[in-house]
Amino acid sequence: MSEFPEVKIEIPGQEQQDDSSLSSCSSSEPFALQVLGDSMEPEFPDKCIIIIEPNDKCSNEAYVMADIEGSRWFRQYMNDDKGERLVAVNSEYPDIPLEGLNWKVEGIIVQRNIKRDIKHYEIY
Template sequence: MARDPNEPMPDGSGCALQEPFALQVLGADMEPEFPDKCVVIIEPTEFCRSGMYVFAEVEGVRWFRQYLRDEQGRERLVALNDIFPAIELNGLDWKVLGVIIQRNIRRKIKTYEYADGPSNQPHGSINAVDITAS
């Protein structure tokens, strides 16, 4: 049976909903790693681990932040620029929309791979690779 083209696609279906997409960073929240006007590539997913850079929705507002979960289970979204406060997630309605897998600043591309397990790094365990030819 063919789908009526005038009827909207149901939520969670279709190839396009699973494809990576790009967004432009606006503001200094995630500087210096993600400066104002850089472009990030987001891999759609509902799951993340501590230390990942995420695109998330909290109480209906979308944020680009780093997700952190401590040993006590406290979850929060933090900006890399310390002048912006953390968003404490416990007790709030929130969900992950995707994880950042690449950054582009004036054609200089950096990819992000997230390592398994805990890390002693202050912002989690992230391997970043500059793939731009110099």
């Protein structure tokens, strides 16, 4: 999967930790992450805060946090005539085709906060 640049995530107010620290939250509680990088711009600019609702299902065009073969990705889920894939909002980043990969949705983005400008997203 090295051909796809991975979006870095950090927990605001905490030093960078390994992925095991994310599993310490209740699996049913929403949590916040900070976006690092430009792969989801302009909808989710660098350093904006996103709220993720843990869920293993999503609808077409939902913004999701997904695990693909052990790496976490923040992308938009698409399932159409081009197939099932994860798409970066920034067109400079390639799509991630999901066919044949071991992957799962870990959560759905339900809100973003850009300098207190809050936008909500529907889960389904």
